[in-house]
Amino acid sequence: MKVITIPEEVFRTLDLQSYYDDIGLVPTMGFLHEGHLSLVRRCRKENSICVVSIFVNPIQFGQGEDLGSYPRDMNRDLELLEKEKVDFVFAPEPSAMYSPQFSTFVEETDLSTGMCGSSRPGHFRGVCTVVLKLLNIIRPSRAYFGEKDYQQLQVIRRMTDDLNLPLEIVGCPIVREEDGLAMSSRNMYLSPDERKSALLLNRALSRARDLFEKGERSGTVLERTVRDILNSDRKVDCEYVCVKDAASLKDISRINREAVIAIAARVGKARLIDNIRIQP
Amino acid sequence: MKVITIPEEVFRTLDLQSYYDDIGLVPTMGFLHEGHLSLVRRCRKENSICVVSIFVNPIQFGQGEDLGSYPRDMNRDLELLEKEKVDFVFAPEPSAMYSPQFSTFVEETDLSTGMCGSSRPGHFRGVCTVVLKLLNIIRPSRAYFGEKDYQQLQVIRRMTDDLNLPLEIVGCPIVREEDGLAMSSRNMYLSPDERKSALLLNRALSRARDLFEKGERSGTVLERTVRDILNSDRKVDCEYVCVKDAASLKDISRINREAVIAIAARVGKARLIDNIRIQP
Numbered sequence: 001m002k003v004i005t006i007p008e009e010v011f012r013t014l015d016l017q018s019y020y021d022d023i024g025l026v027p028t029m030g031f032l033h034e035g036h037l038s039l040v041r042r043c044r045k046e047n048s049i050c051v052v053s054i055f056v057n058p059i060q061f062g063q064g065e066d067l068g069s070y071p072r073d074m075n076r077d078l079e080l081l082e083k084e085k086v087d088f089v090f091a092p093e094p095s096a097m098y099s100p101q102f103s104t105f106v107e108e109t110d111l112s113t114g115m116c117g118s119s120r121p122g123h124f125r126g127v128c129t130v131v132l133k134l135l136n137i138i139r140p141s142r143a144y145f146g147e148k149d150y151q152q153l154q155v156i157r158r159m160t161d162d163l164n165l166p167l168e169i170v171g172c173p174i175v176r177e178e179d180g181l182a183m184s185s186r187n188m189y190l191s192p193d194e195r196k197s198a199l200l201l202n203r204a205l206s207r208a209r210d211l212f213e214k215g216e217r218s219g220t221v222l223e224r225t226v227r228d229i230l231n232s233d234r235k236v237d238c239e240y241v242c243v244k245d246a247a248s249l250k251d252i253s254r255i256n257r258e259a260v261i262a263i264a265a266r267v268g269k270a271r272l273i274d275n276i277r278i279q280p
Numbered sequence: 281m282k283v284i285t286i287p288e289e290v291f292r293t294l295d296l297q298s299y300y301d302d303i304g305l306v307p308t309m310g311f312l313h314e315g316h317l318s319l320v321r322r323c324r325k326e327n328s329i330c331v332v333s334i335f336v337n338p339i340q341f342g343q344g345e346d347l348g349s350y351p352r353d354m355n356r357d358l359e360l361l362e363k364e365k366v367d368f369v370f371a372p373e374p375s376a377m378y379s380p381q382f383s384t385f386v387e388e389t390d391l392s393t394g395m396c397g398s399s400r401p402g403h404f405r406g407v408c409t410v411v412l413k414l415l416n417i418i419r420p421s422r423a424y425f426g427e428k429d430y431q432q433l434q435v436i437r438r439m440t441d442d443l444n445l446p447l448e449i450v451g452c453p454i455v456r457e458e459d460g461l462a463m464s465s466r467n468m469y470l471s472p473d474e475r476k477s478a479l480l481l482n483r484a485l486s487r488a489r490d491l492f493e494k495g496e497r498s499g500t501v502l503e504r505t506v507r508d509i510l511n512s513d514r515k516v517d518c519e520y521v522c523v524k525d526a527a528s529l530k531d532i533s534r535i536n537r538e539a540v541i542a543i544a545a546r547v548g549k550a551r552l553i554d555n556i557r558i559q560p
Contacts, residue, residue, distance in 0.1 A: 007444050101528075103390035104408070104442035110383035128384070129443075136444040162384035163409075164287050164416040248381075 001082050003089045006096055007137045023049045025140035027131060030054040030091075031071040032080050035175040035183035039144040040084045042172055051138050052081050053090040055097065059105075060126030066269075071188050090138060097133060105129050108155045108162075111249050115151050116264060116273065119239055127152055128159050141167050148174045148182050150260055150275045154249060174274070176202065182274045189270035197235040198267045201274040204229035204241075208261050212278045217255045219243035230265055239264040239271070246277055255280055281362050283369045286376055287417045303329045305420035307411060310334040310371075311351040312360050315455040315463035319424040320364045322452055331418050332361050333370040335377065339385075340406030346549075351468050370418060377413060385409050388435045388442075391529050395431050396544060396553065399519055407432055408439050421447050428454045428462050430540055430555045434529060454554070456482065462554045469550035477515040478547045481554040484509035484521075488541050492558045497535045499523035510545055519544040519551070526557055535560055 004010055024047030026039045044050045054077055061067035074091065081089055105125050112124035135143065145153045153171045160169050175183045180202035181195070190198055204226040211225060223243050230238045244251060246258040255278060262275040284290055304327030306319045324330045334357055341347035354371065361369055385405050392404035415423065425433045433451045440449050455463045460482035461475070470478055484506040491505060503523050510518045524531060526538040535558060542555040 099441070101390065101438070102442050104386065104388045104439045106384065106386050106443075108384045110381065133442075133444050136446060139446070158381070159384045161379070162382050162413075163386075164413050166416060166419070 001078070001086050001089060003078065003091055005090075005092050007092060007133075010090065010137050022047045022142065023051060023138065023140040025134065025138045025143045026050075026052045027134050027143065027145070028052060028054055029056045029070065029185065030077050031073055031185040031188075032077050033175075033183045033185065035146055035148065037080065037084060038175050039146060039172050040081065040086060042170070043142070043144050044084060044086070046170075047140075047142060049087050050085070051088045051090060051140065052086050053134050053138070055090075055092055055094075055130065055134075057097075057126060057130040058094055059098070059129060060123050062120055062122055065120070066186075066189075066271075069189075071185050090134070097130070106132050106159065106163075108159050111151065111158050112155045114249065115240060115242060115244075115262060117151070119264065124152070124155050128155065131156055132159070132163070132165075135165060135167065142170055143167055144170045144172055146174065147171050147277075148184065148273065148275070150262060150277075151249065154247070180206070182272075184270075184272065186270045186272065190268055194235060194268040194270070197233045198270070198272055200230055200233050200236050201263050201265060201272060205261055205263065205274060205276045209276055209278060212255065217280070219251070219253045219255060219259070222255070222261060226261060226263065230263070235267055237266040239266060281358070281366050281369060283358065283371055285370075285372050287372060287413075290370065290417050302327045302422065303331060303418065303420040305414065305418045305423045306330075306332045307414050307423065307425070308332060308334055309336045309350065309465065310357050311353055311465040311468075312357050313455075313463045313465065315426055315428065317360065317364060318455050319426060319452050320361065320366060322450070323422070323424050324364060324366070326450075327420075327422060329367050330365070331368045331370060331420065332366050333414050333418070335370075335372055335374075335410070335414075337377075337406060337410040338374055339378070339409060340403050342400055342402055345400070346466075346469075346551075351465050370414070377410070386412050386439065386443075388439050391431065391438050392435045394529065395520060395522060395524075395542060397431070399544065404432070404435050408435065411436055412439070412443070412445075415445060415447065422450055423447055424450045424452055426454065427451050428464065428553065428555070430542060431529065434527070460486070462552075464550075464552065466550045466552065470548055474515060474548040474550070477513045478550070478552055480510055480513050480516050481543050481545060481552060485541055485543065485554060485556045489556055489558060492535065497560070499531070499533045499535060499539070502535070502541060506541060506543065510543070515547055517546040519546060 024043035026043050028036050056070050106128040107125045157169050208222045208226050227241045230236045243261050246260045252259050258279045260277050264273045304323035306323050386408040387405045437449050488502045488506050507521045510516045523541050526540045532539050538559045540557050544553045
């Protein structure tokens with residue numbers, strides 16, 4: 001496994017594109033967990049060359065967000081990736097990605113409004129910009145993203161279509177702890193008590209799915225069910241609960257096509273997100 | 281010469297990248313003149329494969345601008361390009377470039393402010409977005425742009441650096457009519473009288489260059505010289521005259537490094553731009 005830190009070095013030391021048919025990329029912010037590793041394994045299986053990027057992207061964090069405290073452990077990450085037989089890790093410093101005169105941004109203006117876009121202005125602009133940069137540096141034929149960040153996945157799919165990017169975006173299922181908590185690097189912010197409260201996110205979503213499977217088709221009822229469960233615990237500070245068309249992310253009041261129920265909530269210092277999809 | 285109109289067809293019918301080392305692209309809006317053809321010849325000379333795109337890009341025109349009346353003559357363009365031994369022409373319909381749900385834009389936020397960016401809000405966003413799309417569709421190793429659109433060239437260079445695009449941006453000198461008018465598809469809007477007035481742009485720039493060569497180093501004096509000459513003809517409606525650092529496009533008051541003197545002016549229905557660079 002070779003670790004590269006300079007974008008130009010990706011071209012210089014290996015002209016990947018000329019030698020290999022299919023390169024897979026898993027973009028991450030590091031502090032890897034089983035969710036990331038599930039992407040890495042799928043990438044490893046589906047491509048001749050498996051590249052993982054580790055980069056805590058400053059421009060996707062807003063003022064007062066957790067850029068400074070975002071958990072990092074490069075040595076542990078590299079050990080985990082070595083075990084997964086990753087070929088290349090791209091782990092640049094911020095200064096290698098953003099020159100002092102950096103001034104070009106990519107903005108998706110439809111799917112990225114609402115949900116996390118409302119509470120995190122500029123977040124998806126930062127995500128789109130760095131993802132496009134990573135795609136241009138690595139030039140993969142496939143890139144892997146987790147469905148936990150469902151809105152992000154849809155925004156990146158749209159960007160890929162809109163900008164004619166020559167690759168496949170692969171979405172991978174949420175990986176959960178045994179008790180149902182969606183895996184996230186930010187779970188480490190949770191105290192043991194908060195960790196228990198955080199379970200409500202998945203429980204509320206599961207309860208909504210049960211209702212849906214028993215025939216409930218009202219988006220409003222499902223949303224209220226989730227919200228009531230979250231509000232039952234004072235340690236859970238609900239930011240949004242919504243039921244959206246799974247493709248367009250528009251509001252959906254009757255579930256007559258695939259929908260996503262999505263949550264963002266603060267528990268202690270952690271801002272957590274989770275979602276499930278339901279299909280009539 | 282093969283004409284392609286569907287982005288996906290570029291991939292399907294010829295996987296350019298796999299077969300050829302170097303592909304050159306000349307992006308144009310058609311209605312070709314000797315300025316375009318100088319780019320095409322250079323592209324032809326420097327690359328194994330020479331691709332020209334013809335696309336009047338709706339999203340770079342503002343409200344009330346000349347999108348509807350922009351001159352077009354595809355048959356003549358194709359004849360000219362055939363003579364230049366161009367390999368491929370990419371000439372998509374707007375609907376092939378912009379789906380109904382299109383929502384992703386690329387924005388350069390530094391060099392694109394001021395000058396044409398002030399009078400044409402959204403213009404460079406439209407330019408960056410379409411250029412990035414064309415680069416992703418054609419995947420050239422070199423792309424050719426005229427220096428007449430000097431700000432555009434600098435914005436595209438910055439975008440290319442910022443987004444790690446794997447290609448070289450080649451700027452090519454302004455081509456002028458015998459009497460000095462910078463070639464432009466929009467010159468056809470000019471009546472014979474207006475055509476004469478339009479000559480003032482180049483004359484004013486030449487006069488500033490003369491002063492500079494005689495030792496004048498004040499940006500203000502050079503700017504005023506140009507402006508006074510333009511204002512001497514009532515048919516010339518000056519939009520801006522500026523003296524800028526040639527790389528950063530910041531104002532420059534003393535010419536102690538390479539600078540550009542740039543003009544935008546309306547003559548009749550035509551909005552004309554021109555510039556010269558001066559180097560102490």
